[in-house]
Amino acid sequence: MPPIKPTLTDVARLAGVSEITVSRVVRGKGPIAAETRERVRRAVETLGYVPNRAAGTLASAASLFIGVILPSMHNIVFPEVLRGIYEGLAGSPYQPLLGVTEYNREKEQEILASLLAWQPMAIITAGSDHTETTRRLLLESGVRVAELMDTDGDPVDLAVGFSHRQAGYDSGKHLISRGYRRFGYVGHDWDADRRARFRYEGLVAALAEAGLSLAGEVHVDGPSSAKAGTEMLAKLLGAAPDIDVAVFVNDDMAVGGYFHCLSAGIAVKDGLALFGFNGLDIGQAIPLPLSTVRSDRFLIGRIAAERIIAEPKRPAETAIVDTGYEILEGATA
Amino acid sequence: MPPIKPTLTDVARLAGVSEITVSRVVRGKGPIAAETRERVRRAVETLGYVPNRAAGTLASAASLFIGVILPSMHNIVFPEVLRGIYEGLAGSPYQPLLGVTEYNREKEQEILASLLAWQPMAIITAGSDHTETTRRLLLESGVRVAELMDTDGDPVDLAVGFSHRQAGYDSGKHLISRGYRRFGYVGHDWDADRRARFRYEGLVAALAEAGLSLAGEVHVDGPSSAKAGTEMLAKLLGAAPDIDVAVFVNDDMAVGGYFHCLSAGIAVKDGLALFGFNGLDIGQAIPLPLSTVRSDRFLIGRIAAERIIAEPKRPAETAIVDTGYEILEGATA
DNA sequence: CGTTCTTATGACAGCGCTAACATAAGGCAG
DNA sequence: CTGCCTTATGTTAGCGCTGTCATAAGAACG
Known part of the structure; x- marks a missing residue:
């Protein structure tokens, strides 16, 4: 020793x-x-x-860190993004440095400041939206900045993801084309989750175009989960018993809704259609594969990492990479 | 700018x-x-x-990093551990530095070497078992080392978790006491996952004590998932149709097994009992709450972080913190 | 065989910060 | 007021590494 x-x-x-x-x-x-x-x-x-990399970093003024800021580790979505980032970084000398914001903008700002102290060569954030200061820090840091998941905003440098507003809109169009007319919505606390709100707005816009509106909506306090989905669907049906389709903020909640239907003896699809978002494995593993929107979180993370490595200096122009999404017809709607 | x-x-x-x-x-x-x-x-x-923390680290010979090595980001288990670590570190100046091994011992060794280059004040690893070199590096690093999840080995410094062998054994005892006699087992590739093997061994030992043995077992290649659980239970029942209980390597697989029963019209518990491991939310959200073993991954991570902060120098004695587990009776066995 | 190029190695300064010690300026007991 | 303590601030010397420029020794060339 x-x-x-x-x-x-x-x-x-x-x-x-x-x-x-x-x-x-x-x-x-x-x-x-x-x-x-x-x-x-x-x-x-x-x-x-x-x-000693601290010495190396100091001497060369070039650290090998990539700061990664994610909103939550409560479900599998962001760990998948992180996996993608690790995959994209594999074989490179770069090391992710992770912070978790719990969907709190102030916390995101603190975390960003502390990550910047390590002189990272890039920041990858899936934070929904930023405080003024956060955006300024990102801009002035001069390093590459990738904003993940949604492309509905105006990126600092690089955005990788897709339009959640469009995804919500397309979901609505899809369900309307399949004959559903009486829509219920099961959401969660979206003050924090801007993307959930974008999807909601897209959905409502599609309904409005068809002369429709939501027949009922419920929101759970706290994080989404299957259990919350079960409870919230029961609540929604109490308030609006005659809906023919329930749109859930995400698959976790939708799977919970499916369980409620099983317990309550509701015929899924014919009695009540269910629609989710994310395309999680669990949604496709239930006996009736969940109708949902599949996005590729792994890909989003990987592309962000790859693009940054390929071009370590921030370019003059901002860029948006649309990774797209796919409506999974499934068997529940 | x-x-x-x-x-x-x-x-x-x-x-x-x-x-x-x-x-x-x-x-x-x-x-x-x-x-x-x-x-x-x-x-x-x-x-x-x-x-500039690189300069600070260099000047004070004390970095604020804690190296964290996790096996996988494919399911929610290790993200929960990570959440616990962040929670335990909240308010402290320490910053986790994460590596993911994909259950590969050689990769764990590489990651450890690269994390040590940042002069971390501690290493937290949930790697199942280590190569000789890994263990030597951990020992000689002189920094605090917490090995998480299982306490069946001989810790370098601090171990936080519980005995998976004992958990497997207790599961077997529990099921036997409830009258089950014809056991089937659904596993995954456990060359990598030592803990899964320990649980299996404990289960088999409990059966042997009662003069019983496994009536059938199947193992999926690749990672566990609900879908794999569905398929594997079908396969198991093909090979051993008269089992009265199926024990799954974890809840993901068990939930998949539940779905198979739904689809195939098998009466869960009376026709076939199901037993999992982990105590995941999804298992408790299905219409019949899954019978399983609940462990507290969040707590394991938090305790490890707290203990390290409380005593930043490696003590002379090794220590084991048993976080325990709880058999959830549930409704499926 | 001098000139130029290439390959291999070294000397030196300094990255931005902090530990350790030094100093200065009061406050206050005796 | 002298001496000693306390509080507030400064000086100095690195931490361990890498960028830059310099040097040395062949190889290639005409």
């Missing part, structure tokens, strides 16, 4: 070369004679040398 | 004090006159100064 950590100097001394040579071998940079490289490698091995 | 980032020196110059004074104000350390503090604060504000 070495009482003190070996540094470049120790390795250099042991290998009989200068520090910079060791540095070059370790980083695989610059021309190095095979024999020297071997000698340095052995010295590194012998001492168990681990480079 | 400042073309160059302001440093301590810039702030010091503007505030008319020395660098160290600014440093002290920023870190809230040492005695500072209220008037000076105010002046520095304003200068920081004016310049939009963000401290």
